Amino acid sequence: TxxxxxxxxxxxxxxxxxxxxxxxxxxxxxxxxxxxxxxxxxxxxKTYADFEITITNPGGHSSAPRPVNAIVQLSRVLERIGAYRFKPELSPLTRAALTAAAPYEEPEIGKAMLAFVADPTDERAIATLVANPSTVGRIGTTCVATMVSAGHALNALPQKAVANINCRIFPGHKPAEIMAELQRVAAEPAATFKDVTEGSVPNxxxxxxxxxxxxxxxxxxxxxxxxxxxxxxxxxxxxxxxxxxxxxxxxxxxxxxxxxxxxxxxxxxxxxxxxxxxxxxxxxxxxxxxxxx
Missing domain, CATH: 3.40.630.10 (Zn peptidases)
Structure with missing residues (x-):
């Protein structure tokens, strides 16, 4: 390729x-x-990365549910990751980029960009930029669930539940650092994380x-x-x-x-x-x- x-x-x-x-x-x-x-x-x-989350379980028949269900566990993990926001960041390059690009955006977005440049902890500005798909990626790392696979039969307890988390990492961070942060957010000892990124390297x-x-x-x-x-x-x-x-x-x-x-x-x-x-x-x-x- x-x-x-x-x-x-x-x-x-x-x-x-x-x-x-x-x-x-x-x-x-x-x-x-x-x-x-x-x-x-x-x-x-931003550095492209894919992290695979896996939860396994002995399984069994669906008529005899176990206290712990791999799909339910994974769902909770994905809910926590989905609600998580990485710390907004500003670099010398993005400071210059956001400042210069602000006049060409919609007024509300442009105002938020300038406010964020002035104060990277401005929660109002951050909320505006995070809510906009075209600007959320400019102010920090983003991670989203992109694929899920679980179970093996309609009448069986799931023995395995797997999800892929796709991240776009703000320059200055290594994939291993972000995966470790996701593990902390997941707060699920049964979940194993694996970097399955292909065709990308950190930069x-x-x-x-x-x-x-x-x-x-x-x-x-x-x-x-x-x-x-x-x-x-x-x-x-x-x-x-x-x-x-x-x-x-x-x-x-x-x-x-x-x-x-x-x-x-x-x-x-x-x-x-x-x-x-x-x-x-x-x-x-x-x-x-x-x-x-």
Whole structure:
């Protein structure tokens, strides 16, 4: 797969000074006018992780219930995890990202973003951001139940109940740390936790490198003068993950601009406006020249 190829390339380039990922970051076009609204470069991404929770039981016939039922136990665990909120966090990158992005959000959301930046413990701001699917992932780690499998017959007590918890981990934390936190939240001695993540590795944010920031801002001025440029943190994995895993700074720096209503990433109808081609070439020539040694 593409991600496996990226892992191999990252291994071979683990001594690189800097990586430009042209499949990350990008700009937003105004829905009404189609004109460039703002541009973000991606300097961090959350670590993807899957944790499997298993509870076993001797089982038996359903006509003779035991005091402890594996499905009921697992249900209680999932209820606790579902109600749990990880501590909201702010990094230098997300501070800059939230501050700059606030004017482009709905007023209530933008106000909450600025309030959170001013005070990461502001419960009112946190509640607003957590309730919004597009912002909940920007302020900390999130974990949700995504799959459940239990029992083996309609007339038998379950001998096994299994659930998958999918997490998107805020940069700076390792999967083992988050799994341990989930175990504490579960508060169920009978539950065993296992990291079953595939195709993902933990990675921290890339540094806010002045040379990269200056180069990308200069390149953007050449094609779209006056368009705001600021960082962003992705909620899912990109190829940058593999380089950051080797402590190589990697930045999503694609000059592709798109209307949010036209974003069909990974879909059969995925598209990009033709208007991106000519400005993109000018942008890359500037960016590559300034960062080359």
């Amino acid at each position: 593409v991600m496996k190829t990226s892992a191999i390339i990252a291994e071979r380039l683990k001594n690189a000074d800097l990586v430009l990922n042209i499949d990350g970051g990008g700009g937003v076009l105004d829905e009404a006018t189609g004109k460039p609204e703002y541009f973000t470069w991606q300097g961090a991404e 921290d944010a890339s540094p806010m490198r002045p040379d990269f920031i200056a180069a990308v801002e200069k390149a953007m001025r050449r094609i779209y003068p006056g368009v705001p440029v600021f960082p962003s943190q992705a909620s899912g994995a990109s190829d940058s993950m593999w380089f950051r895993y080797h402590n190589v700074p990697s930045y999503g720096a694609s000059p592709t601009f798109l209307k949010e209503s036209d974003d069909f990433s990974h879909g059969l109808n995925e598209r990009t406006p033709v208007m991106n081609i000519a400005p993109g070439i000018t942008y890359y020539l500037s960016l590559f020249a300034d960062l080359s040694k």
